[in-house]
Amino acid sequence: MRGMKAIYAPLVAMLILSLSVGYVPARALANQEDPNSEAAGAPTEQAADPGSAGPAAGASEPGRKVDPASVTQVDEADASSTNTVNGSPRLSDLSPAQLAELKRAAERGEGVANSPADGDTNGDADKSPAEAPAVAPLAPIQASTFVGFAYTGSFPPDPHMAAGPSDLVVAVNRSFRIYNKSGTQLFDTTLASWFANVEPSSGTSFFDPWVLYDDLSDRFILLALAKNNTTSRSRFLISVSDNSVAQGRWCNWSLDARPNGSTSTNNWADYAKVGVNSNAIVLSANMFSPFTGTSSFQYTKLRFLSKSQIYNTSCPGVSWHDFWDLRHADNTKEFAVQPAHSYVNSNFMYLLSARSSRVVA
Numbered sequence: 001m002r003g004m005k006a007i008y009a010p011l012v013a014m015l016i017l018s019l020s021v022g023y024v025p026a027r028a029l030a031n032q033e034d035p036n037s038e039a040a041g042a043p044t045e046q047a048a049d050p051g052s053a054g055p056a057a058g059a060s061e062p063g064r065k066v067d068p069a070s071v072t073q074v075d076e077a078d079a080s081s082t083n084t085v086n087g088s089p090r091l092s093d094l095s096p097a098q099l100a101e102l103k104r105a106a107e108r109g110e111g112v113a114n115s116p117a118d119g120d121t122n123g124d125a126d127k128s129p130a131e132a133p134a135v136a137p138l139a140p141i142q143a144s145t146f147v148g149f150a151y152t153g154s155f156p157p158d159p160h161m162a163a164g165p166s167d168l169v170v171a172v173n174r175s176f177r178i179y180n181k182s183g184t185q186l187f188d189t190t191l192a193s194w195f196a197n198v199e200p201s202s203g204t205s206f207f208d209p210w211v212l213y214d215d216l217s218d219r220f221i222l223l224a225l226a227k228n229n230t231t232s233r234s235r236f237l238i239s240v241s242d243n244s245v246a247q248g249r250w251c252n253w254s255l256d257a258r259p260n261g262s263t264s265t266n267n268w269a270d271y272a273k274v275g276v277n278s279n280a281i282v283l284s285a286n287m288f289s290p291f292t293g294t295s296s297f298q299y300t301k302l303r304f305l306s307k308s309q310i311y312n313t314s315c316p317g318v319s320w321h322d323f324w325d326l327r328h329a330d331n332t333k334e335f336a337v338q339p340a341h342s343y344v345n346s347n348f349m350y351l352l353s354a355r356s357s358r359v360v361a
Contacts, residue, residue, distance in 0.1 A: 056261020056322050063253040063315035064197040066239065068178065068187045068246075071194055146183030149175065154207075162211040162220060167246035169220050171209035176222065178246045186247055191224050195237045198254040204228045206237070212341060214276045217311055218244040221281065223274045226254070229291045234258050234268035236283055236303070242313045251315035257285060260301065260324045266290060267298050275339025277349050281305045282339035284351075287324070299325040300334045302351075328355070 151157065154173035161170045167186070168179040176194065178187040191206035199206075210223045220241040227234050236255040242248050257269035269285035276282070283303040288295040301324040309318045326334035332355075340350040 056263060057319060058256075058259055058262045058322065059319040060253060060255050060317050062317045063251045065249055065315055066194065066197055066252050067249045068189075071187075071189050071196075073188050144183065146179075148179075149177070158208055160209060160211045162213040164213045164218075164220060164244050164246060166244070167220075169211045169213075169222065169246050171211045171222065171224075173207055173209065176209060176211070191237070194222075194239065195224070195226070195252055195254065198252045199226050199235060199237060203230050204233070208270065208272050210272060210274050212274055212276065213244075214281075214341075215343065216276065216278060216345065217307060219311060220244075220246050220250075221274055221276070222250075223272055223283065225257070225269055225272050225285070227268055227291075232258075232266065232268075232291045234291075236269065236272065236285070238281075238283075238305075238310070240310055249313070251310075251313065253310070253315070253318060255303075255318070255320070257287075259322075261320075261322045268295075269301075271336055273336075273338050275341050275349065275351075276307075277340075277342040278345045278347060279307055280349065281307060281310055282349055284337045284339055286336060297333070297335070300337045300353075302326070302337065302339070304349075326353075328353075 148161075148170050149157075149159065149172045152172055152175060156173070158173045159171070161168060163181075166180060168181060170177045170179065171191075174192070175188070175190050177185055177189075179185055191209060192201040192204070195206070205227050206224055207227070208225045212221045212223075213219075214221060222239040224237040225235065226237055234257040236253075236257050238253045238255065239250045241250045258265050258267055265287075267287040267289045268291055270288055272283060272285045274281060274283055281304075283305070285301055285303075287298045287301050289298050301322060304321045304323075305318055309316060326337060328334060334353045336354055338352045340352070342349075
């Protein structure tokens with residue numbers, strides 16, 4: 001949406017309030033409400049900029065069911081062996097003894113005892129590790145490690161990982177895998193194979209994967225982009241698990257990334273990100289044009305999807321609301337906006353934007 005002046009204040013939280021169905025009224029930008037719009041509690045489509053049409057809606061075809069058991073597993077050949085030392089996997093910069101102590105401490109539910117400084121007068125230096133007072137860790141410690149993807153030849157590699165109760169989903173450019181938390185690989189395939197039931201692969205590039213575990217709803221989300229220069233096709237590819245088990249059934253969708261709402265453009269999406277709150281899944285992307293030749297940045301776009309639709313295990317068609325051409329307070333264009341991953345029940349969606357001189361939240 002052009003000229004979103006409601007979110008222009010630098011260094012002030014940029015947030016959007018989503019309704020129970022996951023849609024976003026323009027009046028809710030930056031939590032600013034129209035005092036004249038309280039009739040029956042209904043939201044109004046107040047424009048944030050004179051002449052603006054507000055958020056625009058669009059809709060998709062139904063999604064398709066996919067199951068890891070029915071997808072051909074494809075193992076892209078690792079393009080290098082730089083993750084080995086003397087022929088063995090390079091797992092950590094820590095020594096085996098350090099790793100073993102960290103694992104024992106994690107199993108005891110303790111931190112690793114600090115080594116006393118020279119001149120310590122409390123007598124702790126003479127105590128064994130079992131007797132020394134445990135120090136609660138300030139951050140999670142590394143209890144175990146295993147080899148994931150090595151370099152596949154894609155640059156940038158775009159590695160991402162999401163952890164559920166029992167499974168890990170790991171993605172890099174063109175591929176993703178499912179592991180259990182012991183490091184056993186359970187599934188391995190390419191993005192093209194996984195999304196083959198909703199997106200043709202001929203002449204299409206699959207890239208920029210992003211994975212997330214929504215612990216508010218117990219679902220894995222896999223997001224990727226598809227681009228075909230010959231057909232001027234740009235798609236958001238979304239896959240959502242039926243529950244917290246990554247090895248189970250998922251729903252796939254291919255959403256046209258080009259339109260703003262239902263208004264067609266000739267732009268293609270790059271650098272996609274995803275965030276969640278209680279009601280909505282929010283996608284973001286940098287939009288470029290044209291498809292071939294030298295492409296130039298047009299604007300950043302947000303797409304809001306309703307959880308009530310996209311978490312429906314029957315894979316229905318989904319509708320969305322788009323906001324586009326986000327701007328800073330000085331009217332320069334936002335770039336690479338990241339929606340937040342909310343871990344608490346909230347209707348608010350926080351967004352983070354980076355500038356060359358500072359970060360704007």
